[in-house]
Amino acid sequence: NAGVTQTPKFRILKIGQSMTLQCTQDMNHNYMYWYRQDPGMGLKLIYYSVGAGITDKGEVPNGYNVSRSTTEDFPLRLELAAPSQTSVYFCASSYGGQGPYNEQFFGPGTRLTVL
Amino acid sequence: DAKTTQPPSMDCAEGRAANLPCNHSTISGNEYVYWYRQIHSQGPQYIIHGLKNNETNEMASLIITEDRKSSTLILPHATLRDTAVYYCIVRGDQTGANNLFFGTGTRLTVIP
Numbered sequence: 001n002a003g004v005t006q007t008p009k010f011r012i013l014k015i016g017q018s019m020t021l022q023c024t025q026d027m028n029h030n031y032m033y034w035y036r037q038d039p040g041m042g043l044k045l046i047y048y049s050v051g052a053g054i055t056d057k058g059e060v061p062n063g064y065n066v067s068r069s070t071t072e073d074f075p076l077r078l079e080l081a082a083p084s085q086t087s088v089y090f091c092a093s094s095y096g097g098q099g100p101y102n103e104q105f106f107g108p109g110t111r112l113t114v115l
Numbered sequence: 116d117a118k119t120t121q122p123p124s125m126d127c128a129e130g131r132a133a134n135l136p137c138n139h140s141t142i143s144g145n146e147y148v149y150w151y152r153q154i155h156s157q158g159p160q161y162i163i164h165g166l167k168n169n170e171t172n173e174m175a176s177l178i179i180t181e182d183r184k185s186s187t188l189i190l191p192h193a194t195l196r197d198t199a200v201y202y203c204i205v206r207g208d209q210t211g212a213n214n215l216f217f218g219t220g221t222r223l224t225v226i227p
Contacts (some may be wrong), residue, residue: 035217042217102215104161
């Protein structure tokens with residue numbers, strides 16, 4: 001199993017450009033998440049999905065969009081990049097459920113710089 | 116979800132036990148304690164979790180006090196590869212976001 005994979009690893013965007021961060025998991029997990037991590041800070045949830053066709057906002061959703069057409073894929077879209085979106089983005093997945101089934105598996109991250 | 120308090124940094128000599136404390140004084144009865152770590156800006160990695168009883172796996176041990184207001188993660192024989200930021204997270208048995216609230220964690224440095 002590859003686990004959770006993310007592409008690209010690095011990206012530099014100009015202000016106002018758009019891009020999609022890709023995330024794929026091969027563990028047949030129902031739940032998928034997007035987090036961002038600013039320097040020296042913990043992770044903040046952007047969006048999450050509890051299954052194909054179902055998504056919902058997290059703590060910091062403004063400026064982002066997501067879709068979940070398949071169990072495996074959960075892309076994150078930035079429409080009009082701003083310097084405040086410079087961050088490291090992590091995708092994660094979990095079996096879901098409750099209590100002991102909350103273990104989340106994280107991808108390696110995408111380092112995005114907006115200039 | 117209950118808030119947690121961790122020291123910002125700790126050092127540990129290689130080969131010794133690393134004991135990382137976490138306070139969660141507002142934890143409620145159905146909330147679990149989770150520990151994750153993040154090595155040098157990689158994605159966080161699950162270590163262990165517990166509810167009431169002490170837990171042990173191949174990576175670490177988790178000791179939860181009887182009143183559940185604090186816990187300690189123990190790495191029995193720390194190696195240089197254990198240098199990382201360790202996050203203590205408390206969350207309930209709930210549906211919905213299922214997400215984890217990461218604070219700033221404890222930066223553990225293992226010294227040769």
